[in-house]
Amino acid sequence: MAFKDILGNERQKKILRKALQKDRIPNSMLFCGLEGVGKKSLALVLAKAMNCEKKKDDACEVCSPCKAISRDNFPDVMVISPDGNIIKIDQIRILKQTAYLKPMVGQKRVFIVAEAEKMNEEAANSLLKILEEPPLFSHIILVTHNPDVIKPTIKSRCQILSFQPVSREDIEKILLEKGFGKERAKIIALLVGGNLKKALNLEWEEIQAKRAKAWELFLSLLKKEKVATFLKNYVSSRSLRREELEEVLEIFSSFCRDLILIKEKSDIRLLMNPDYAEVFKKTENFLSLSKAMDYLEKIDYAFYAMQKNLNMNLLVTSLFSNLIS
């Protein structure tokens, strides 16, 4: 993998390549952003570029360091991942001991701490010291999708690079390149909220089941029938899974957009859920255009509020009462 293989995040790639050209890659870095946007892959490309024998600001993919790093078999590049669900102090101790030794075969030592939010207190404290004054030949890249739980003392010692979700268009394009059908690519891209890794791993049957369930819920809210199902699923006392709710709201939002297009007699090729066109048409009798727009606004607001980390239970309760009012 080289820079060109990491999709989206052009600005972030440019920053890193410029720094490579000037030999100014920071020694302590924090890559943060949603899951599945390529943070760890980019950290690996950076590790290769720093050790590449042919290129200064990219991985050539053919020299022996590039190849060895791809095979996870290069002594100067170490990836540290949680042991079970935790990154333990022993793992950080090994990092620290090694970081002070000159590279064995490469030009730079690179340590990639994946899921850095899983460092326990001891491990995080232990890491602090080396982040303050890493040796010039060692680079530590922390990778996390949840920077909020990383200690401020760690963050303040790192150069932070924030990643954006991969755009829906890019995900759709990649899926098409991988041989997915047009309709499937479009639907999957819609569902994954910018998470490319998830897009590539979702099972089609699972997606269909999720959409069918979401449609049933959506319809019950529209018709104000059997609304208890929604309550039972999303406003009960059980802890809500954020990801699950995000998915449902994404699907709801796409239903609303499609229903508006149908109402406006637009080309059905524009639909996000083209396979639901006939089903949508059957809602004509009980859904006005203004109601669909109102729904879309409320759902999009709930989505926005969720990104802002507002209390989930409160948010769902208020969305629910807004939708059935």
Ligand SMILES: [Zn+2]
């Ligand atoms: Zn190379």
